Amino acid sequence: MKILFYSDSKWYGGAEKYLEDLIEAAALANEVIFVHAEPVVVKRTFPKNVRLVNFKIAHPFDLPGYFRLKKLFSAERPDQIHFNLHVPFSCQYGILAASRLFRRSQLSASVLYVLKMGSKFPLVGRFRMQVARWLLGRMAKLICVSERSRSELIENYNLKNEVVTKYLGVELPVIDPEIAAEIKRRWSLEGKRIVGSVSRLVNDKGLEELIKAFAALAPRFPAAVLMIVGAGYLEAKLKAAAAELQIADRVIFPGFVADPAPYLSLFDLFVLFSKHESFPLSVLEAMAQAKPVIATNTGGTPEMVDDSTGILLAPDDLNGLIAAIAALLDDPAKGRAMGEKGLARVKKEFLKAENTRRTIAAIIEVKKAVK
Numbered sequence: 001m002k003i004l005f006y007s008d009s010k011w012y013g014g015a016e017k018y019l020e021d022l023i024e025a026a027a028l029a030n031e032v033i034f035v036h037a038e039p040v041v042v043k044r045t046f047p048k049n050v051r052l053v054n055f056k057i058a059h060p061f062d063l064p065g066y067f068r069l070k071k072l073f074s075a076e077r078p079d080q081i082h083f084n085l086h087v088p089f090s091c092q093y094g095i096l097a098a099s100r101l102f103r104r105s106q107l108s109a110s111v112l113y114v115l116k117m118g119s120k121f122p123l124v125g126r127f128r129m130q131v132a133r134w135l136l137g138r139m140a141k142l143i144c145v146s147e148r149s150r151s152e153l154i155e156n157y158n159l160k161n162e163v164v165t166k167y168l169g170v171e172l173p174v175i176d177p178e179i180a181a182e183i184k185r186r187w188s189l190e191g192k193r194i195v196g197s198v199s200r201l202v203n204d205k206g207l208e209e210l211i212k213a214f215a216a217l218a219p220r221f222p223a224a225v226l227m228i229v230g231a232g233y234l235e236a237k238l239k240a241a242a243a244e245l246q247i248a249d250r251v252i253f254p255g256f257v258a259d260p261a262p263y264l265s266l267f268d269l270f271v272l273f274s275k276h277e278s279f280p281l282s283v284l285e286a287m288a289q290a291k292p293v294i295a296t297n298t299g300g301t302p303e304m305v306d307d308s309t310g311i312l313l314a315p316d317d318l319n320g321l322i323a324a325i326a327a328l329l330d331d332p333a334k335g336r337a338m339g340e341k342g343l344a345r346v347k348k349e350f351l352k353a354e355n356t357r358r359t360i361a362a363i364i365e366v367k368k369a370v371k
Contacts, residue, residue, distance in 0.1 A: 003033070006094045015113070021168075037056045062093075095138050098138075104138065109141075110359075145166065170288050173285075180262045180266060197210060210228070212318065265289055269293075274295070283295055296313055
């Protein structure tokens with residue numbers, strides 16, 4: 001089978017890592033084409049039967065780009081097209097072109113973030129919702145990454161087509177002790193208690209609040225440091241916030257790393273204080289290393305984390321965040337117990353090989369759907 005994966009994402013994050021997992025799994029038994037808007041979304045080296053095609057729609061009214069994309073789809077003639085929708089309004093030109101060329105039973109999509117497509121102008125918001133509903137309705141099957149996302153997608157967009165849940169998964173990492181030791185040396189972490197996060201440095205990840213929470217606890221825990229692994233447009237602002245709170249020497253920004261596993265292995269606890277989430281892989285990656293997790297009750301996070309594996313908070317609960325970090329720093333044994341239960345849950349429910357196989361099977365089964 002020839003499967004074409006399509007993404008119009010302009011950055012690399014959890015949604016793009018998820019798509020790379022799907023492409024690798026599909027390539028085990030299929031010819032694969034990956035049509036993507038930006039080279040930055042490709043971080044892996046794929047096998048030879050995966051062909052990369054860089055194609056960018058220049059702007060929302062790029063009609064010549066639409067016709068070129070339609071021509072590309074027509075020339076490739078894939079058996080199946082799967083769209084990776086960062087939000088329900090993503091990939092609109094790709095879906096429009098494919099719906100004009102292929103049967104509905106050849107089209108499917110993963111929807112990573114289920115948001116209402118609002119606007120400060122009500123008429124614009126309603127128009128975008130209608131467009132998103134139409135786009136989603138072109139798919140024979142929609143795949144969500146959590147039960148919460150599935151129910152919200154159906155409710156928000158009044159969908160009648162098939163919508164299923166297929167969880168993401170992670171691998172159990174094998175940590176090179178020399179790499180971990182080098183990280184400890186480079187950042188002077190010997191004897192430190194590490195409060196850690198792995199995240200894009202963007203507004204909705206709650207990183208400014210995390211820095212404020214750590215600053216409130218810094219005098220009480222003099223051996224603690226905060227490490228935020230990732231890159232993004234907020235980096236300078238976050239560093240300035242740490243300096244203003246007089247904790248710049250205790251907040252570490254290693255930048256983007258292709259493999260965060262060695263960093264995660266050094267954390268005493270993991271924090272993701274996001275305002276919005278879908279099904280954050282970084283939480284699973286922390287659980288796979290037996291780390292207790294402090295996260296917000298958003299998206300599918302409660303389907304991974306409960307009070308046996310971590311602490312869930314409201315996205316605006318700064319005092320709760322301060323208390324949660326303090327509780328785990330005060331009681332390392334409690335954190336270790338949570339971490340072990342989290343690891344057991346990953347082994348039972350969230351291993352990448354099995355969960356990705358199920359998602360690819362769901363994509364291939366779309367051909368059996370009624371047109």
